[in-house]
Amino acid sequence: MVSGDVAAVEVKDAVVRWGDTTAVDGVSLSLGRGRVLALLGHNGAGKTSLLQVCEGFRRPDDGTARVLGLDPVGDHDELMPRLGIMLQSGGVYPWAAAGEILRLFAGFAANPLDPDMLLDRLGLRKVERTRFRRLSGGEQQRLSLAVALVGRPELVFLDEPTAGMDTEARHTTWQLIEELRADGVSVLLTTHLLDEAERLADDVVIMRNGRVAATGTPAELTAAAGIDLLEVRADPGLDLTGLRAHHTVTETSPGEYTISGALDTTGLAGVLTWFAAADAQVTAVNSRRRTLEDVYLSLTAAHATVGAGK
Amino acid sequence: MSSIGTFTPAPGRAPMRAIIGRQIRMELLLTARRGEAVVLAMGVPLLVMLGAGLFDVTKLPTDDRLGYVVPGVLALTVMSTAFTGQAITTGYERSYGVLKRLGASPLTRPGLLLAKVAAILVQVVVQVLVLSAVAVAVGWRPELSDLLPAAGVTVLAAAGYTGLALLLASILKPETTTGAATLIYVVMLSVGGIMFEAPDLGTAGWFLLPLAAHAHALRETLMNGASVPFTIWLSLALWAVVWLTAAARNFRWE
Numbered sequence: 001m002v003s004g005d006v007a008a009v010e011v012k013d014a015v016v017r018w019g020d021t022t023a024v025d026g027v028s029l030s031l032g033r034g035r036v037l038a039l040l041g042h043n044g045a046g047k048t049s050l051l052q053v054c055e056g057f058r059r060p061d062d063g064t065a066r067v068l069g070l071d072p073v074g075d076h077d078e079l080m081p082r083l084g085i086m087l088q089s090g091g092v093y094p095w096a097a098a099g100e101i102l103r104l105f106a107g108f109a110a111n112p113l114d115p116d117m118l119l120d121r122l123g124l125r126k127v128e129r130t131r132f133r134r135l136s137g138g139e140q141q142r143l144s145l146a147v148a149l150v151g152r153p154e155l156v157f158l159d160e161p162t163a164g165m166d167t168e169a170r171h172t173t174w175q176l177i178e179e180l181r182a183d184g185v186s187v188l189l190t191t192h193l194l195d196e197a198e199r200l201a202d203d204v205v206i207m208r209n210g211r212v213a214a215t216g217t218p219a220e221l222t223a224a225a226g227i228d229l230l231e232v233r234a235d236p237g238l239d240l241t242g243l244r245a246h247h248t249v250t251e252t253s254p255g256e257y258t259i260s261g262a263l264d265t266t267g268l269a270g271v272l273t274w275f276a277a278a279d280a281q282v283t284a285v286n287s288r289r290r291t292l293e294d295v296y297l298s299l300t301a302a303h304a305t306v307g308a309g310k
Numbered sequence: 311m312s313s314i315g316t317f318t319p320a321p322g323r324a325p326m327r328a329i330i331g332r333q334i335r336m337e338l339l340l341t342a343r344r345g346e347a348v349v350l351a352m353g354v355p356l357l358v359m360l361g362a363g364l365f366d367v368t369k370l371p372t373d374d375r376l377g378y379v380v381p382g383v384l385a386l387t388v389m390s391t392a393f394t395g396q397a398i399t400t401g402y403e404r405s406y407g408v409l410k411r412l413g414a415s416p417l418t419r420p421g422l423l424l425a426k427v428a429a430i431l432v433q434v435v436v437q438v439l440v441l442s443a444v445a446v447a448v449g450w451r452p453e454l455s456d457l458l459p460a461a462g463v464t465v466l467a468a469a470g471y472t473g474l475a476l477l478l479a480s481i482l483k484p485e486t487t488t489g490a491a492t493l494i495y496v497v498m499l500s501v502g503g504i505m506f507e508a509p510d511l512g513t514a515g516w517f518l519l520p521l522a523a524h525a526h527a528l529r530e531t532l533m534n535g536a537s538v539p540f541t542i543w544l545s546l547a548l549w550a551v552v553w554l555t556a557a558a559r560n561f562r563w564e
Binding site for chain 1: 315316317318319320321322323324328329332333336339340343344403406407408410411414415416417418564
């Protein structure tokens with residue numbers, strides 16, 4: 001019943017300025033139907049500003065945003081029933097009970113999910129009658145998530161969905177987001193948690209200072225950076241001079257060699273060829289791939305000169 | 311999308327009447343739940359009515375103390391609900407992000423405004439009925455021949471107050487809104503012709519002090535069985551148009 005031809009979100013060259021500050025500086029991204037896109041970046045990288053544009057809270061100062069093929073500002077009333085929006089904080093009457101809030105928003109929808117099911121799934125049953133302002137930060141977050149989902153939306157915007165949650169709630173939320181994806185809901189989430197992005201996202205957009213620093217699937221992003229560390233077990237006490245001309249090598253313990261630094265395929269072949277040439281008996285090779293965290297840190301570090309990744 | 315899962319999208323907006331009905335219920339529930347709002351809306355008017363209406367605590371231009379005080383108290387109640395209470399509530403709702411969240415829901419913005427106005431009218435009707443019942447119980451005997459114009463000016467007054475409330479809540483910080491709304495309430499209570507006669511400013515007074523104008527109109531109709539002076543119709547209509555227009559132009563959701 002849902003048209004799959006139009007992208008869930010299509011942002012082109014979006015610019016958002018708050019006074020003299022440029023929060024978003026020419027960002028483009030695309031979220032396909034039924035996919036999960038994570039906007040990753042430090043606080044102040046422009047994630048929330050970009051989300052505000054997608055949610056129709058403000059127009060971009062330049063560029064365009066289409067959501068489900070519609071204009072988030074101009075087609076606001078048509079779009080809202082199809083979206084689930086989880087704000088970063090607040091958005092709820094402090095004096096209303098958790099259950100009352102969820103049922104209010106359920107009542108706005110034509111085919112809502114069962115609020116009781118959501119209360120159970122998100123561990124909110126015991127605070128159903130507790131007023132919003134008495135909920136813990138994590139409980140408030142989970143209620144906001146429930147409110148975003150209750151209308152059976154096609155597309156959800158989750159602004160730091162697991163901020164303030166404990167480990168258990170975070171895992172529950174992750175499972176829920178995976179289930180959303182499996183059921184065909186498109187998800188755009190912001191996070192500064194790398195494991196969250198790595199686990200949930202089909203596509204990752206790393207933002208830095210309002211620009212896209214890199215974009216790709218988690219696998220693409222980590223693979224592009226190559227192997228980060230190679231451990232080789234071979235005969236002890238090899239003369240490493242030749243290898244050290246090109247690599248940082250240490251013999252951490254007798255016969256255990258660690259080659260650190262990014263290695264592409266050619267570099268890897270070179271290292272192994274060197275061991276072969278040295279007539280060393282190699283008994284084990286262990287590579288550690290770069291994690292998203294390594295990629296992220298190298299892209300977002302203050303001194304990094306890396307501009308647009310790809 | 312092969313199988314139907316729990317979260318398989320099925321978006322849609324409930325019928326608008328149901329949506330607005332639910333929002334009105336929530337507005338009323340939350341108002342009833344906030345003690346200070348209920349006290350401000352009912353306690354102060356009751357106290358003024360019983361105090362000034364039954365005892366010679368103030369000098370009134372008539373011997374029919376209840377006849378003079380009760381219409382004024384009804385007018386005061388409309389102001390406290392539609393202006394003071396509404397300004398404070400809306401200011402805080404905006405700072406909590408509630409307006410933003412509701413504006414981005416199937417409720418829509420006009421739906422939210424409609425629900426707010428309707429909730430205020432419901433509150434005003436309940437308050438007027440309760441206060442009138444208490445007043446009748448202690449001996450108030452109103453003229454009932456001109457109820458319709460009395461209701462008419464009340465709706466106009468409520469509309470103007472609501473407009474001013476939404477305007478203040480939009481342009482001031484919530485703390486400032488609370489201060490300003492309370493100050494205006496106290497000033498109006500003092501010089502609005504409720505417990506004392508309003509300062510005689512001539513016709514201009516009706517335009518400066520809507521509470522005095524409203525109270526005077528209610529007194530004319532409910533105490534004297536007379537018609538509402540044309541200048542009062544004009545002043546209250548003007549207040550309604552000016553403030554509602556200003557509010558609609560300046561209303562902010564964030």
